[in-house]
Amino acid sequence: MPSVSSSRSSARKQTPLSADLSAVIMAATPDEPRVLTVRATPQHLDGLPSGPLQSEHRTLEMGLRAWVAQQTELKLGYVEQLYTFGDRDRAEVASPKAGHALSIAYLALVREARPAGLAHATWRNWYDYLPWEDWREGRPKALDVISPALRTWVREGGKPLRQFREERVELTFGLESGAWTDERVLERYELLFEARLVPEALREGGQPSTPRPKLAPGQSMALDYRRMLATAIGRLRGKIKYRPVIFELMPNAFTLLELQRTVEALSGVRLHKQNFRRLVETQGLAEETGQTTTETGGRPARLVRFRREVLVERPAPGLRLPGTRRTDL
Amino acid sequence: MPSVSSSRSSARKQTPLSADLSAVIMAATPDEPRVLTVRATPQHLDGLPSGPLQSEHRTLEMGLRAWVAQQTELKLGYVEQLYTFGDRDRAEVASPKAGHALSIAYLALVREARPAGLAHATWRNWYDYLPWEDWREGRPKALDVISPALRTWVREGGKPLRQFREERVELTFGLESGAWTDERVLERYELLFEARLVPEALREGGQPSTPRPKLAPGQSMALDYRRMLATAIGRLRGKIKYRPVIFELMPNAFTLLELQRTVEALSGVRLHKQNFRRLVETQGLAEETGQTTTETGGRPARLVRFRREVLVERPAPGLRLPGTRRTDL
DNA sequence: AGGCTTATACTCAAATTTAGCATAACAAGC
DNA sequence: GCTTGTTATGCTAAATTTGAGTATAAGCCT
Incomplete structure (x- = not known):
């Protein structure tokens, strides 16, 4: 009761x-x-x-x-x-x-x-x-191992199981459709875990040691820390889209490209530069410091800082990333 | 270490x-x-x-x-x-x-x-x-009590505290700007808790019994269950926008208006009917069952069901509610 | 049949996004 | 000092997505 x-x-x-x-x-x-x-x-x-x-x-x-x-x-x-x-x-x-x-x-x-x-x-x-999470330089090499291994895993199952697995693989990794969803970090890790492509999955008791040819690249961690990391990355990737948490990671003053590069580092995808700038501007996320820096190489860049007022103004201020995946250097 | x-x-x-x-x-x-x-x-x-x-x-x-x-x-x-x-x-x-x-x-x-x-x-x-969370019939009456009480609480603080409190009230309740954000359920509850406008806040040890004229309307719960409820509502309101969880609550077949009304019940705001339908359609969230029902009163409505395929097709299938707040019956 | 109610199809203008092109401003090499 | 490379930033045209209606359809009730 x-x-x-x-x-x-x-x-x-x-x-x-x-x-x-x-x-x-x-x-x-x-x-x-x-x-x-x-x-x-x-x-x-x-x-x-x-x-x-x-x-x-x-x-x-x-x-x-x-x-x-x-x-x-x-x-x-x-x-x-x-x-x-x-x-x-x-x-x-x-x-x-x-x-x-x-x-x-x-x-x-x-x-x-x-x-x-x-x-x-x-x-x-x-x-x-989690090397398969970084798409900034294009399709990560790690997928060359993971992708066929997952296909094998899908085939392993019986008829009913098979379609279910296939769907999940497609949903999380989007191998066929090319639809990569940056936030599904945990779902991808858990899929690899279930498919026994990460060593953590083999550490558990039970199962003796089925011969397992290939594992996903990427360093393992103790206990379920890698799962925690995946959880954290997924959460952060989701959150930067509607809360200005990214600024918790930035120095006080920064250039727009530094901001963009940092977002890219976190989300693991490349963004369209001009549109990113417009986004920051229309959202009112940053304000001028008045200074510029020449340390960026080319034309000096303005240094901006986080504009706190945005918190009160907008319901969900963040950098909802456009679907872009273009390199656009 | x-x-x-x-x-x-x-x-x-x-x-x-x-x-x-x-x-x-x-x-x-x-x-x-x-x-x-x-x-x-x-x-x-x-x-x-x-x-x-x-x-x-x-x-x-x-x-x-x-x-x-x-x-x-x-x-x-x-x-x-x-x-x-x-x-x-x-x-x-x-x-x-x-x-x-x-x-x-x-x-x-x-x-x-x-x-x-x-x-x-x-x-x-x-x-x-949590009566203040329901805006379907317009501004909830509960705010007639809460709003002045919060203003008092804001004034209570010293200069530095004051602006901080003011900002938080505005951010969560949007009293001035009229910017209600349906998902900030927990933040609102916690604000009321801090302002000691819910009885739970008075139950704690410490503080004897400061005379407290008015409390926010709404039934209290034991322990921190009301906080859990607020957490759950906030999470659900957020989630229906990018995951088709709403269908976990719907019967197998339903009309589009039933779907809309359910979403409204959860999110606590009214939606524009035609646009809602367009959203469901363009997102591919529902499919025809071929049947209709006359139980809705007027012209018979088609019965639809959740279209599972959407899970694989779209990265974030959900009912991202437009900002609409119109009554539009 | 006439009126009431809800369902559904279509429209249209405004706002946002996507994807570029063009130009500006500095540094380094010749 | 001029050219080249690099990054910064401004601007724009086309495509899409929203917001807010209008119009019409199809039942029920009296």
Whole structure:
């Protein structure tokens, strides 16, 4: 019987339970989207900064901020809760009645991506882990491996399963139709996981070791951190389209091309330059600083800054990217 | 030091911890958006179906489905994780070192909104709890109370605070500019919470009982269930714009006006009829069943059904509502 | 038959987008 | 100092998408 007081009663019949706070901390330069990773696992796999939820933490977000503050000198700007992972088997070795290891993942955006004073922490390029997500230089090479492997996986299934798989592959990767949807990062990762094309999927207990010829390119991570990363990227890619979060990653003053390049780095696609500028302008997202810079190579570029007033003016101020995929240098 | 194995070590220095799974189960008719609530609390406050996470639950979502299956004969269709609430003070009486009571909230959509065989469970109209969210009949009366109360709250603050508050009120409620953004449900609720215009905000320890003349209209709920509801509504309102989730709430066959009315019920605004139809058509969201119904009153209406193929065809198939707010009956 | 109600087809102007072309302003090499 | 390369920025024509109607169809009710 459902009961509002069940949270109280659950204290009694409580199951073994632990909760971690994990942070996907992101930064960006005009050519590189970055994530802060730590290397600390026995198996030499990369991970994300995280720590157990503790009684001192008044709120979850404060707990996360405390961990990050303690571990790095990074100043988190924007922080948002991403997702709670808690499947019972997420620990590397799933002992049958191990109980749940919850992990509450957060997305955090920071401005400076300096090497971080953290011992084992490094800024890494997103696409080291998910290389198929970067279409800026055209169709990523990773797909040369993934695409046939997925086709094999589709064929593996029986008649009924087959069409279902086919549809999902098409929906997420758009291999036939060429319809790449930048935000479906998580769906793509999960598809690769199900198709057992990422090593994480093979780590789980059960299944002995079916001979598996090829895996998708891209570095793996410990636990389900790569899934968290995929979740974070997908969320961020979606969000820049209707919220001006991109400015959380930009320095105070920047040129329009730097802004565009940063958006491209995050979304993984190229944009039409003139239209991008018009978009920024009509949305009123940026304002002049009065200065210019010659550091860009050619004609000096104006330096602009984020125009905060836009928050009040527009219901959904953001950079809803046009469908463009043209290179247009 | 951040460590991938911290989830392991957390088992040792573990804090008192419990985790509940809560469900915001939604259904809709063409005039009413509904949520399944339970009444079981000593204080006679409404709540949401929920139950503690248990070892048997292999995944969080399976745990949630198990609870719902056990408590109702409802068949959940679409299920998605919403948010994890875990602020230390969320229990009604916050004992200082009580530890965290996590609550992982899910949004679930069901088709039939029949009275539900559940003992204390009832289908309720969303807007019983959040009356200011319904603009279908024009500006909701609730704002006659809320609006001046918020203005008072804005004035309460000192100079620096004041402008900040003013901006937030304007951003979320758009009282001056008339710019109502249907999705900002949670932001509005949280603003009312901070302004102490909802009783939940007064329940917390601390603050004795500042004389508080008026509260926002709308029924309260136990714990932070009303916040969960607001989260769910905001998410759903956002999602119908780019994913065809609305069809999870519709019967198999329906008329276009029924579809429109349902969307209006959820989003809380009126839409332009002809344009809505054009949208459904150009997006390819519906297909003919060949049948018609005369039950609608006037000229018989075609019955249509959801066209599944759209999922593969379009990157973001949904009903991105035009800005329209006209009544247009 | 006449009036009421809802359904559906079409229209039209305004606004937005897409995709370019053209020009400006600097740096480096000759 | 002139040419070339590079980036910045202005402007525009065509195609599409919106916003807001008008007109007509097809049932029911009296």
